Amino acid sequence: MALMTEEQMWAFELDGYILLPSLLGAPAAAHATPAALAEHPDLLAAIDQLAGGELPLWHRAAYDGTEGKAQEFHTIKFELDRPPRRRTKEGQWANDLTVDEQRRLGYDTTSRPDRVCVWGLRALWAVGDSCVVVCPASHKANVQPPPSMARAEELGATERVQLRAGDCLLAVATTLVGAAPGSSLQECIFCDDTRYPGGPFGHGATDVDSWLDELTPARRALVAGPPRGLGHDGRPLSNEQQLAPSLLDVNTRPDAPNHEEVWFWDLRGYLVLPGVMDREWLAQCNAALDSPFAEANRRPVGFSSSVVGEYPDYEGCSQTIAPAPGTRCTEERVSQTWTHPPPFSDGFRRMIDNPLVNARLKWMIDPGFVMTTCYTIVSRDGAAGQPLHGGWFYGAGPNYQFRDGQPRTEQVNIGWLLQDVETATGDGGLMLVPGSHKARLPLPRPKQTSCDLPQVKHMQGVAGTVIMYPGTTTHGVRSWRNPNRERRFVNTKAGPNIRRPEREAAQPSP
Numbered sequence: 081m082a083l084m085t086e087e088q089m090w091a092f093e094l095d096g097y098i099l100l101p102s103l104l105g106a107p108a109a110a111h112a113t114p115a116a117l118a119e120h121p122d123l124l125a126a127i128d129q130l131a132g133g134e135l136p137l138w139h140r141a142a143y144d145g146t147e148g149k150a151q152e153f154h155t156i157k158f159e160l161d162r163p164p165r166r167r168t169k170e171g172q173w174a175n176d177l178t179v180d181e182q183r184r185l186g187y188d189t190t191s192r193p194d195r196v197c198v199w200g201l202r203a204l205w206a207v208g209d210s211c212v213v214v215c216p217a218s219h220k221a222n223v224q225p226p227p228s229m230a231r232a233e234e235l236g237a238t239e240r241v242q243l244r245a246g247d248c249l250l251a252v253a254t255t256l257v258g259a260a261p262g263s264s265l266q267e268c269i270f271c272d273d274t275r276y277p278g279g280p281f282g283h284g285a286t287d288v289d290s291w292l293d294e295l296t297p298a299r300r301a302l303v304a305g306p307p308r309g310l311g312h313d314g315r316p317l318s319n320e321q322q323l324a325p326s327l328l329d330v331n332t333r334p335d336a337p338n339h340e341e342v343w344f345w346d347l348r349g350y351l352v353l354p355g356v357m358d359r360e361w362l363a364q365c366n367a368a369l370d371s372p373f374a375e376a377n378r379r380p381v382g383f384s385s386s387v388v389g390e391y392p393d394y395e396g397c398s399q400t401i402a403p404a405p406g407t408r409c410t411e412e413r414v415s416q417t418w419t420h421p422p423p424f425s426d427g428f429r430r431m432i433d434n435p436l437v438n439a440r441l442k443w444m445i446d447p448g449f450v451m452t453t454c455y456t457i458v459s460r461d462g463a464a465g466q467p468l469h470g471g472w473f474y475g476a477g478p479n480y481q482f483r484d485g486q487p488r489t490e491q492v493n494i495g496w497l498l499q500d501v502e503t504a505t506g507d508g509g510l511m512l513v514p515g516s517h518k519a520r521l522p523l524p525r526p527k528q529t530s531c532d533l534p535q536v537k538h539m540q541g542v543a544g545t546v547i548m549y550p551g552t553t554t555h556g557v558r559s560w561r562n563p564n565r566e567r568r569f570v571n572t573k574a575g576p577n578i579r580r581p582e583r584e585a586a587q588p589s590p
């Protein structure tokens with residue numbers, strides 16, 4: 081098996097799965113025994129490259145520089161967690177998504193600051209031509225439970241991956257995956273061998289500890305644990321009970337956040353709200369932008385090195401973000417749109433207190449959020465876009481976390497579409513890398529070409545749509561190529577109310 085490329089490693093970390101094509105020919109796949117599939121050397125090599133390796137043990141006691149004391153390493157090794165089996169259920173997630181399963185086989189970004197630990201992997205071998213429905217980035221989901229596969233597809237949270245017989249889809253064990261109808265899949269689940277050492281296909285056997293039998297049932301339950309998934313009172317625990325208290329669990333008010341929306345936001349790092357602006361409101365903003373006042377206040381955005389980089393003439397730069405060939409046509413903006421006098425600013429000031437947007441900002445940031453900025457982009461045909469930026473690899477900035485059962489971020493960008501955006505007609509505009517608000521690896525291509533990675537999504541939509549995303553979701557702008565209409569997009573931003581206190585006037589000393 082060839083070495084995984086940087087792009088494949090990045091994609092696996094971002095989306096929690098990878099397709100390993102043609103590991104076997106179709107006839108060999110159809111006749112392979114389950115054991116042969118589980119032990120296929122190319123599959124094991126891929127697992128080792130994506131999740132294996134050596135963990136340095138950075139304990140002072142193990143390595144304090146004393147002569148003769150060597151740094152100790154732990155070699156990560158995966159073994160079959162259970163017997164391989166044929167996936168017979170179609171149209172449903174394959175994952176047993178109890179919290180217990182997540183802890184045991186999950187994707188762990190918090191144990192170590194220096195790396196991610198993958199505790200479990202799921203290989204789906206196509207023994208005949210198949211299709212797997214995947215929910216990218218669900219290996220990092222913080223919100224339980226996920227919608228059914230059909231609903232997740234409706235929400236646009238899934239991808240369909242076509243497999244030819246002999247291909248193998250390798251996923252983090254907690255990435256949501258499932259067979260589409262007509263698929264023929266053999267499943268092998270692998271587990272990190274040291275996390276749950278136990279007998280073959282059985283873990284945590286405690287009945288060898290006979291001293292436990294001497295304890296009262298109450299003490300025994302506290303030492304050995306109640307049967308998996310049950311509380312100490314013997315009642316089954318729900319997923320929510322096994323998680324930190326969540327805003328979704330306790331909040332039964334009529335304006336409580338919508339569970340699916342919070343799930344989608346946490347998973348994909350954006351939310352699309354169609355129909356926020358009606359025709360009259362759109363007309364008001366567009367008329368303001370047609371006015372001589374707007375014409376006089378449009379300012380081109382200079383070619384900063386962040387756009388042009390080492391390519392002042394866009395040589396080597398992807399056409400996805402370059403200006404029209406032979407031109408240096410740039411984006412234009414009406415800055416600080418809210419601060420301009422009425423009536424120009426009237427339609428834009430309505431964006432400050434829109435109830436649909438603000439209801440979301442309450443749970444995306446916190447109920448004390450503030451609006452921090454507003455600018456309007458009015459780019460002509462041929463205008464350059466912006467390379468991908470945003471995300472914690474690219475400078476200290478707004479972050480994304482999930483704390484106390486709810487999402488938190490320091491900046492939400494709110495994009496207001498003042499006209500339709502369609503890739504087919506040459507429109508450019510906002511692009512996002514879904515799931516990148518939690519990415520742990522930097523983009524695998526230079527900034528002038530990373531916009532062409534297949535994981536980048538062009539955000540199309542009809543006029544009146546609002547697109548919300550944390551500033552830390554990696555984003556950029558496709559160049560605008562439409563002679564019939566210019567780009568009209570308002571960008572407002574909100575964040576927590578972090579204010580520097582006024583400096584106290586120097587007090588004369590008594």
Ligand SMILES: O=C(O)CCC(=O)C(=O)O
Binds near residue numbers: 457466509
């Ligand atoms: O113009 C856009 O759609 C995105 C603007 C942007 O990149 C930003 O606000 O950081």
